[in-house]
Amino acid sequence: MTSTTPTPELTSRPAELPGLLTHYIGGERVPSLGGETFPVLDPVTNEPYTVCAAGQAADIDRAVEAARRAFTEGPWPKLKPRERSRILYRIAEGIEAADERLAELEAYDTGLPITQARGQAHRAAENFRFFADVIVSGAEEAFQVGEEQYNHVIRKPIGVAGLITPWNTPFMLESWKLAPALASGCTLVLKPAEWSPLSASLLPEIMEKAGVPAGVFNIVHGIGEEAGAALVDHPQVPLISFTGETTTGRIIAENSAKHLKTLSMELGGKSPCVVFADADLDAAVDAAVFQIFSLNGERCTAGSRLLVERPVYDEVVARVAERARNVRIGLPGDPRTELGALIHPEHYARVREYVEIGSAEGARLVAGGTRPEGLPEGNFLDATVFADVKPAHRIFQEEIFGPVLCITPFDTDEEAVELANDTAYGLAAYIWTNNLDRANTLSREIESGMLWINSQNVRDLRTPFGGVKASGIGREGGRHSIDFYTESHIVHVALRTLPVPRFGAGPAE
Numbered sequence: 001m002t003s004t005t006p007t008p009e010l011t012s013r014p015a016e017l018p019g020l021l022t023h024y025i026g027g028e029r030v031p032s033l034g035g036e037t038f039p040v041l042d043p044v045t046n047e048p049y050t051v052c053a054a055g056q057a058a059d060i061d062r063a064v065e066a067a068r069r070a071f072t073e074g075p076w077p078k079l080k081p082r083e084r085s086r087i088l089y090r091i092a093e094g095i096e097a098a099d100e101r102l103a104e105l106e107a108y109d110t111g112l113p114i115t116q117a118r119g120q121a122h123r124a125a126e127n128f129r130f131f132a133d134v135i136v137s138g139a140e141e142a143f144q145v146g147e148e149q150y151n152h153v154i155r156k157p158i159g160v161a162g163l164i165t166p167w168n169t170p171f172m173l174e175s176w177k178l179a180p181a182l183a184s185g186c187t188l189v190l191k192p193a194e195w196s197p198l199s200a201s202l203l204p205e206i207m208e209k210a211g212v213p214a215g216v217f218n219i220v221h222g223i224g225e226e227a228g229a230a231l232v233d234h235p236q237v238p239l240i241s242f243t244g245e246t247t248t249g250r251i252i253a254e255n256s257a258k259h260l261k262t263l264s265m266e267l268g269g270k271s272p273c274v275v276f277a278d279a280d281l282d283a284a285v286d287a288a289v290f291q292i293f294s295l296n297g298e299r300c301t302a303g304s305r306l307l308v309e310r311p312v313y314d315e316v317v318a319r320v321a322e323r324a325r326n327v328r329i330g331l332p333g334d335p336r337t338e339l340g341a342l343i344h345p346e347h348y349a350r351v352r353e354y355v356e357i358g359s360a361e362g363a364r365l366v367a368g369g370t371r372p373e374g375l376p377e378g379n380f381l382d383a384t385v386f387a388d389v390k391p392a393h394r395i396f397q398e399e400i401f402g403p404v405l406c407i408t409p410f411d412t413d414e415e416a417v418e419l420a421n422d423t424a425y426g427l428a429a430y431i432w433t434n435n436l437d438r439a440n441t442l443s444r445e446i447e448s449g450m451l452w453i454n455s456q457n458v459r460d461l462r463t464p465f466g467g468v469k470a471s472g473i474g475r476e477g478g479r480h481s482i483d484f485y486t487e488s489h490i491v492h493v494a495l496r497t498l499p500v501p502r503f504g505a506g507p508a509e
Helices: 057-072 081-097 099-110 114-137 170-184 199-210 224-233 246-257 281-297 310-325 345-361 413-421 436-445 479-485
Strands: 023-025 028-030 037-041 048-053 142-145 149-157 160-164 187-191 217-219 239-243 262-266 272-275 305-309 364-367 384-387 404-410 428-432 450-453 486-494
Touching: 023 057, 057 160, 057 187, 057 217, 057 224, 081 099, 081 114, 081 170, 081 199, 099 114, 099 170, 099 199, 114 170, 114 479, 149 479, 160 170, 160 224, 170 187, 170 199, 170 239, 170 479, 187 224, 199 217, 224 246, 239 246, 239 479, 246 262, 272 281, 272 413, 281 310, 281 404, 281 428, 305 310, 305 413, 310 364, 310 384, 310 404, 345 364, 345 404, 404 413, 413 436, 428 436, 436 450, 479 486
Parallel strands: 160 187, 160 239, 187 217, 239 262, 272 305, 272 428, 305 404, 384 404, 428 450
Antiparallel strands: 023 028, 023 217, 037 048, 142 149, 149 486, 364 384
16 A cells, blocks of 8 residues: 655635635626535545535526526527537637636546546546537438438437536536537536535636626536536427436436436446456456546446456465555545545445445455555545455446446356356446457457447547436437437429328319
């Protein structure tokens, strides 16, 4: 275990933090109508550093009305794709101009290591550039039926989009929804996660400078059960994009059903990383350690179950455990830190409880499981590894969403597939083998929305993102995102006079 002793320059608050994080509605920064607020905690000390407006149903109503007016009366949905594209490019430039400030706020608010927070800012800018290109490069479908009829599909923005984002990499994941929604011509209401609302405070100024009209982009902060539930239940919000835990996703699906809303939900994961004896073990160990301990283990696609073929099982366990013991645990602001503070004391307590559950179930703790030395307060946990984890164990089945890796042996390809599929989830999967036939076979048999062969989680923004089973509904990414935020409007045009049956015209002559 390696830890960092706190120093004043690494634990001090960023300069000029807002005393109140307000909503952004109709181009104005406003508090909640009823004055409600909630405290926001610093993960390093668990002390409040500011308060945030706590949106209620009335605040959601106000934001939806602003977005609805901007959609029905404003220019945004009627702009040509190239015009919207230029604005999205300016948004990307604004994000990059605020890169260091954004990373500083994100690390302070979430506990992510500053070096990883910087990466999120870059990806956020790239999301806007990517969808700026998608919206001008896409072609509508067209079908000609001989010389009689020409049929074409028009993509029309659906209306007001409700976006509910998670707390783990907030700004990047906000951009993942904002960019395609805006590119498609929708107006929107964003409900950021209550545990990490800080970086979203940069968005209003960035949007304004880029030329986004007032009312197109709105933010309502708040607790999920209040602001989030009101957004989901609002009759003038026909579309909800949600990223978060599966339990919340089920509630959203139930509450959206009465309005027949369009849903896209990226939910939980318990992703397998399958390592065969013929794999490049150096690369596989690197990937396994990085995928579970980067972003503090708080990532939906983390390879949290490491399945290892029996001949190399003991070697891989030993190597992964040694690497875990040397992961640098430290303060988020320290550029040497590899694993920072977990987001919130409630989540920290939940992860610590799973460590206790794993030991009680009989799994073998080979690394971590305790608080690092030199960090007596805050939400810090050593990089933790359990070996000999059985499928019946809760730590094998349930999403922990923290720096906890479970390792399980297997003997055959069939057993590897059975273990990989033996959870309620199916978001991502990873296979490490030099046998191409095996890799191709398993890639079809493993139940997951996404799968990587001999690679860590490297995203291609053109491809669909999402999971199966309890990991979600729908897909976003590339043209799939544009499809989600638009309706297909099919126009049929007769190219010549076509015969029409003449009902009611009397007997045929």
